[in-house]
Amino acid sequence: MTTTVKRILQIGILLLGLYSLAGFVLAPWIIKSQIIQQCEKRLQTTPKVGAVSLNPFTFELLIKDFLLPSKDQEKPRLAFNHFSVNLTWYALFNQEIRLKSVMLDGAAARFVVFKSGDTNWELTPTGEPEKDTSQDSDWILTLEQIQIRESGVDFFDYTHATPLELPLGPMNLAAANISTSLGSRTSLKSLNISFGEQGSLNLSGDMQLKPVTVNLIVEARQVPLDFLTAYLSDHTYLTLKKGQADTVSRIQYQNGRVRVTGEAQIHDLALVPENQDKPVVEWAQLDLQGIDVTTGPVDLKAAELVLKGLKTDVELRKDGTLNFRSFVKKSPQAPAEAEITKPADATKKAPLKYYIEKLTLSDGLVNYADLQIRPNFKALVHDLEGSVGPISPKADEKIQIALSGQVEAYGKFKGKGFVIPGTKRPTLDLDMNFHNIEMTTFTPYSGHFAGYEIKKGKLFLDLNYKLVNSRIKGSNKVLLDQFTLGDKVESKNATGWPLKLGLALMKDRKGQIKFQLPVEGDVNSPSFSLGNLIWTAVKNMIINIVAAPFDFLASLVGGGDDMQDIRFAPGQSELKAGEKEKLIKLAQALAERPQLNLEIRGEYQAADRQALQVKALEEKLEPLIAKNKDRSKAVRTVAKENLQPEAFEVIEDQFAKDPAGRTAAWEKKTAEALSVSDDELKVLALARGKAVMTELAAGKVETERLYLLSGSAGEAGKAPQVTLLLKEN
Structure with missing residues (x-):
């Protein structure tokens, strides 16, 4: 081996040693220092970093036992056991930051929105000018695999009247091929988030970052909804005590619009007013079928809402308002100056579009109470079922209504018809039937308005109401079976008219009261009230009957006028043929009205004295x-x-x-x-009374119902006659 080669090897080994020293020792120290420095600078807190390691050959970065404290030191803003990133270095030559894998394990994050709107993650300005990121970068970021395991997020929002506390997790995420490359699609293998003790949310599908598109399948099971109380508290005094949601739906995002389709269920829901224990609204299950929701603008569609096991309390308060009105908070009025300075279209929002083809009810229950009267009126409507729809904001939409249910123990009701809301002139055509309703339920009303308790009776009521051009017309077919008033009740609102006589006149031999009651009124009138309209019509009907009772009886049997007065020839006590016919008709009418007694008063006139002379x-x-x-x-x-x-x-x-x-x-x-x-004249008058009584008895009128009064002088100017007076027995 030559000296040159040896030197090259020595330099290489030295560089490799320095590279290893820098990668394994120096780089982790720098990374750890930068993490601590940036957290102190931007987040005003010192994190705890357990260990940082970097493999300069595999480009794998590992951070262990990280903890970022909160300012209040209550709980850390972020903590995790293990965070690792694996960089593919050769992709850098293609201006791509490619992370082969990113894994986060055992993380716990805390996100808080304070009353001011600030968060616990507000960054402190550095004083350095912000970089312009408006221009697209040529660099591409790619994450081949990302995993988050056994992690969670605690979310708090104190901007609501009732603070929101929403713990999410454990959370597990597995995704692949997340890239800023144009057209690259991300595979979201699974995102699983646990809610509460049993709730879970699972998402899977694919998405694209550039341009942003999303196509996800969402499966939720037993997700608790009590966190929604925070949002309710901004506008109501209601608490969502319990409630869970399930859904299988698809979320799609493209070109700035979100679309959600699928099915959902909200079950075991209970809304409770503040400082109360009893729910005002609850239901067993609400099925939302055929959901199709889009944004930009919001458009909500549903094929059907099926509401099962609805239970609600409806109260008419002393001030004449329903209890639900008291659950809604009043919106603060904006200053007039602010309204003037607002741009013309600053507050304009696209109207909410919605269309629910049908709302179906089953096994519903409504507790109704009227607290305006003493004692309070209460009625229970149960086994409520039927349908209403379609439901939409369209003013000209015809809404079909079909409802039925039971009232108290044995009563039944049905309702069928339609309503067109209309912008200015709504239209209504509704038939309602109430059968076998126990009248004792209405004792509070009879005591308040009529001054009597109701001893017994059943109500059968067939109604039709039409609303056209702001005028409501009602046709009411009423049957009261065995209706009987009870004890007198002290009430300052009770009327002074003879109610018992009116009822006796109307009650037939079967113990039934039948009548038809037309009502009509202008719904735009400030004093309009359907209840008052009906009550006034009933009162006027009875007053008219009592004012002319014999005319009413004559109408039952086709009798003529003046049935109350039986006329005689001066000085005579024998019945004329025409007067006998009147008494025959009267006997028929009295047979139809067994609740009536008859007082018979014979009278004399000056003509009788002359005739006797x-x-x-x-x-x-x-x-x-x-x-x-x-x-x-x-x-x-x-x-x-x-x-x-x-x-x-x-x-x-x-x-x-x-x-x-x-x-x-x-x-x-x-x-x-x-x-x-005068005694002779009284004898004549009495004889006339006896003649009338005898004729009625011959017509099968029970003599126990006939009372013969002593003869007396009649009203001046009248013909000699017998005057008949009706009394209730």
């Missing part, structure tokens, strides 16, 4: 006429016996040349002179 005169004339066959002489005899002499002489002188006129005058004056007492 004429009758008394005839009784005096009868034997005289029979004796001498001369009425004129008989009248003169009776007149002379009963008139004052002066009165007798006046008539005789006035009609000296008119025997017929003289006789008529004597009859008139004599009849007026004859005495008819």
Whole structure:
């Protein structure tokens, strides 16, 4: 071996030794020093670096037992057991940084967003000008393999009313061929993230960094959703007490747009108001089928939402608002000046587009309470099922509605129809049926508005409501079966009209009350309330019936007018043929209304007194006429016996040349002179009442329901009659 060769070998060995010394000893020391220096400079903290090693021949860098403390020293911002990078050095000649493998093991990161919006990872400015990275670099970065094993991230966000605390992990990632090379596709073999005790999220697929495209399959199982409370707290007073999500979906990103398709389930969800224990909304499962969501702008579509086991409490508060309104926080009003100085389109956002073909309900339950009245009204609707849809923001979209369920223990209801929301003039056509509803449930309302408890009864109600051109028209077919009022209730809101009489008039022999109730109103009126509209219509109907009860009874049997008054000839107690017909119709009506009693009051008038006087005169004339066959002489005899002499002489002188006129005058004056007492008139009136009672009894009206009042003077100016009065029994 020549001296030159030896020298070359010696130099080579020396350079190799120096290279090895620099690579194995000096470079790790420099790398470790730079890590510590940069962390102190940019993050204001001193990291702990256990060991740094570099193999200058395989270009493998290894960092062990790294810990980056937080400023508050509570938990480290970043810690890991093992981080290694393997560089393929010959690729540098092609202006490519190619990392054969990158592996991170046992990492734990902590990311905090403070109330100010700053994070625990804010970098301190160096004072040096930032490099311009706007121009594309000719260098390419490629990661052939990357692995993250048994790592986790704790995420905290204190910008919300309720702070967000979201621990993620353990996390495992395996990916290949991550490159900034144009058109190069990355294979995401698997990204597995654990949520809570049982939740997991798995992602797989491929992506491209230049241009950015993503095509991933997402599988989530039992992912806990309680972290969403933080976002709810910004706008509501609700807490997501529990809830889990499952999904199998695809995420795609291309040309600045994200698209998500697939299926999802949200199950065992419960929303609880602040400072309460009982959920206000909960459900067993919500299936989201045929999801298709895109961004730019946001467009959400779903073939069907299936909601199973919904349970919710709906309360009408004392102030007339629903309980859900109190769960929403009021948005702060922006200063007027700020509104003026905003650019015209600064607040413009693309409208949210959504289209849900159908929402299907099954096994739902709604607890309704009206706290406006005392005692509070409560009703339970359960086994709620049906469908609503489609649901979209389109004003002209026709939404079909089909719902059914049970009310309390045995009642049932159905609803079917459609609604078109409309921008200014919505349209509605809805049929609803309530059958076998226990009326005792509504005792709070009857006590509040009518002043009576409800003793018993069932409700059968068929409704149709149409809303066209801001006017709502309702057709209500009502059946109350065995409806009976109970005890009187003190209520300042109770009406003073005779409700019991009205119900007795309406209740038939089967114990049923049937009626149809049309309602109509302007929904744009400030005072419009559908409940008040219906209640007012019911009240007016009963008032009208009670105001003219015999007209109502006549309408049942086709009777004529004036059924309340049975008229008689003056001085007579025998029924006329026409009045008998009225009583026959009345008997039929009373047979249909067994809850009614009838008071019969015979009355007399001045005409009756005159008729009885004429009758008394005839009784005096009868034997005289029979004796001498001369009425004129008989009248003169009776007149002379009963008139004052002066009165007798006046008539005789006035009609000296008119025997017929003289006789008529004597009859008139004599009849007026004859005495008819009030007792005789009362007897006549009572006889009339008995005649009416006898006729009604003959018409099969139970005499226990007929009450004969004593005879009395009638109202001046009326004909002699019997007045009938209806009473509830």
